[in-house]
Amino acid sequence: MGLEGNYKGIMVYSEDIDTLFELISKSRELANQIQTDVSAILLGDRIEIIPNELAAYGVDKVYMVENPQLKGLIAEACAESISIIINRVKPEALFIGATKRGKELAPKIAEKLKTGCVSECVSLDIDKAKRDFIMKRIIFGGKVVSTHTIVKRPIIATIPPRIFEKKRIEGRAAQVIKIDLEIPSSKFEILEVKNKVVSGKKIEEASIVICGGRGLKQKEDFKLLDELANVLKGQVGCTRPIAADRGWFTEWIGLSGKKIKPNLYITVGISGAIQHVAGVRGAKVIVSINKDPEAPIFSESDYGIVGDLYKVIPALIEHLKKIK
Amino acid sequence: MKIVVCAKYALDVAELKISSGKPVLEGARRKVSDIDKNAVEAAISIKEKYGGIIKVLCFGPISAKEGLKELLAMGADEAYLIEDPSEGMLDTAATVEALALAIQKMDGFDLILCGEATIDGYTSQVGPRLAERLKVPQITYVRSIKIDGNNVIAERDLEDVYQTVKVPMPLLITVTREINTPRIPNLMAILKASKKPITIWKIEDLGLSKDKLEQISSLHTLSLEGFTVERKRIIIKDKPVDEAVQELISYLLKEKVLGV
Ligand SMILES: Cc1cc2nc3c(=O)[nH]c(=O)nc-3n(C[C@H](O)[C@H](O)[C@H](O)COP(=O)(O)OP(=O)(O)OC[C@H]3O[C@@H](n4cnc5c(N)ncnc54)[C@H](O)[C@@H]3O)c2cc1C
Ligand SMILES: Nc1ncnc2c1ncn2[C@@H]1O[C@H](COP(=O)(O)O)[C@@H](O)[C@H]1O
Numbered sequence: 377m378g379l380e381g382n383y384k385g386i387m388v389y390s391e392d393i394d395t396l397f398e399l400i401s402k403s404r405e406l407a408n409q410i411q412t413d414v415s416a417i418l419l420g421d422r423i424e425i426i427p428n429e430l431a432a433y434g435v436d437k438v439y440m441v442e443n444p445q446l447k448g449l450i451a452e453a454c455a456e457s458i459s460i461i462i463n464r465v466k467p468e469a470l471f472i473g474a475t476k477r478g479k480e481l482a483p484k485i486a487e488k489l490k491t492g493c494v495s496e497c498v499s500l501d502i503d504k505a506k507r508d509f510i511m512k513r514i515i516f517g518g519k520v521v522s523t524h525t526i527v528k529r530p531i532i533a534t535i536p537p538r539i540f541e542k543k544r545i546e547g548r549a550a551q552v553i554k555i556d557l558e559i560p561s562s563k564f565e566i567l568e569v570k571n572k573v574v575s576g577k578k579i580e581e582a583s584i585v586i587c588g589g590r591g592l593k594q595k596e597d598f599k600l601l602d603e604l605a606n607v608l609k610g611q612v613g614c615t616r617p618i619a620a621d622r623g624w625f626t627e628w629i630g631l632s633g634k635k636i637k638p639n640l641y642i643t644v645g646i647s648g649a650i651q652h653v654a655g656v657r658g659a660k661v662i663v664s665i666n667k668d669p670e671a672p673i674f675s676e677s678d679y680g681i682v683g684d685l686y687k688v689i690p691a692l693i694e695h696l697k698k699i700k
Numbered sequence: 701m702k703i704v705v706c707a708k709y710a711l712d713v714a715e716l717k718i719s720s721g722k723p724v725l726e727g728a729r730r731k732v733s734d735i736d737k738n739a740v741e742a743a744i745s746i747k748e749k750y751g752g753i754i755k756v757l758c759f760g761p762i763s764a765k766e767g768l769k770e771l772l773a774m775g776a777d778e779a780y781l782i783e784d785p786s787e788g789m790l791d792t793a794a795t796v797e798a799l800a801l802a803i804q805k806m807d808g809f810d811l812i813l814c815g816e817a818t819i820d821g822y823t824s825q826v827g828p829r830l831a832e833r834l835k836v837p838q839i840t841y842v843r844s845i846k847i848d849g850n851n852v853i854a855e856r857d858l859e860d861v862y863q864t865v866k867v868p869m870p871l872l873i874t875v876t877r878e879i880n881t882p883r884i885p886n887l888m889a890i891l892k893a894s895k896k897p898i899t900i901w902k903i904e905d906l907g908l909s910k911d912k913l914e915q916i917s918s919l920h921t922l923s924l925e926g927f928t929v930e931r932k933r934i935i936i937k938d939k940p941v942d943e944a945v946q947e948l949i950s951y952l953l954k955e956k957v958l959g960v
Binding site for chain 1: 817822824838839840866868878919923933938955
């Protein structure tokens, strides 16, 4: 298969520390299968994480680049640094956390190194005989799972947060290698950074989720859903237009947002676009309330009520209160 | 202002059928990938303010002409189609090679606009790869664009923050859906667009060959498996609200998902 000779070992990078731990844990498991080592990259103008924190998840080596050009972790500077490290270390695989920052970084590195890249892997295995990485991802708006391999080295893959579990291993230490690099100064200037207000509660951990869509006319109407959530001890989420267009929430559920697997998922005023449904494929029971009997969401649901949400939800709350 | 918009003639995933666990790709419906219309709309609003020319560029099947006509009707000035000899089997590295060589064949650019991701492949790779290939800066996940002299000032939507950045042109931008609402061209615009040029290039016109593209393309697909939705689809309608709600609750109690 013409794999360029001596590429060996698995390397990981993510600016999100929890995702980094997850990638290290998964890489450790894969590396054990092919008797190789795991290394991690830390980048920044000032690195606060202690490299030995990473050892606790199974990393053997930590490559650290501290450089003023890495302030703000601009993609160009990160891609430059990681490519240089890869050319020196020659790992066979590079896994990057699929945050938005990671997703814009990985293809840049792939292009610099002239190799292949799989976006947002949801499963990662090794064919030991061929020493090939087998990667699965979800395509076609969530309708299809595709399985891939890459015939060049290093292979590059991005992996979303919370796909793999982080596992602590006791009694390990890592070798720390500080690297000095010349990073060209960037024309990319960050003028302003505004924090989004985050609710703090993790929607992916809730067993009951009530999700509102554009059928809700104004922000206040979400109080109805809050009330339902209170009765059911669930959490409230929304579709992408509610969060990204109207700005009523900071995160949304779906292909490009949070992917969740609650026991009960109740959609309220949601049409059922494939990109939305792709985020809740794993829900045990889906219930939908929509006034349009033709809404596609009904064929993606276990139960549904065709009706006006402003009448159905208050009635649902009232009747649920009786049994709770 | 010279603007190039990259647009994919993607599988219309909402229409895609799954049969015996496999997607039915033969004869599947295609359309311009949703967010690429947002990119064209963004190009039009820049042109309306600062003047210039908008070229749309697609690497895809010959049927993509239909999609390009739609983008010309929206307001793009010229369309370019590079015929993909591989029926969509190439990876993003090969796609980017074709797009980059086509752009280099044009007479320069100030801005390249892409979508944040396509509806079918959804890789989010083509924009950043293309920026790297052409050695220009990238601004990804952009939800608003302003031009200030030779600079672009853009607001990016990242997970935890909105980030406003300033970058000199030429550069590449990937836009989000939220940046605008793409216009739907009227009949007049559609008629007018029929006179606008669509240039068709074979990969050989760009100095490429099928072999060369296959060499660049290192991502192999081993299998495609379709999800089949197995939902019960019990829909309650034409009943008084109280009755409907009580019926629903009794189903949910049986499913034991109410936590009681
Ligand atoms: C690449 C890409 C990625 C995307 N990712 C996501 C994603 O991750 N998540 C996501 O959600 N979307 C995503 N989208 C957008 C998606 O395609 C849809 O546009 C979106 O999900 C629609 O949201 P909605 O159902 O809230 O609104 P609409 O489609 O407008 O539906 C509103 C529904 O409410 C019903 N309704 C109106 N009034 C009432 C009432 N009084 N009572 C009951 N029902 C009522 C209507 O019948 C209608 O069905 C993505 C799109 C693209 C192209
Ligand atoms: N075949 C193609 N032809 C033209 N532009 C493309 C093509 N594929 C992807 N793009 C552009 O790259 C963006 C991201 O695509 P992707 O990397 O496939 O998610 C799209 O929104 C388009 O702007």
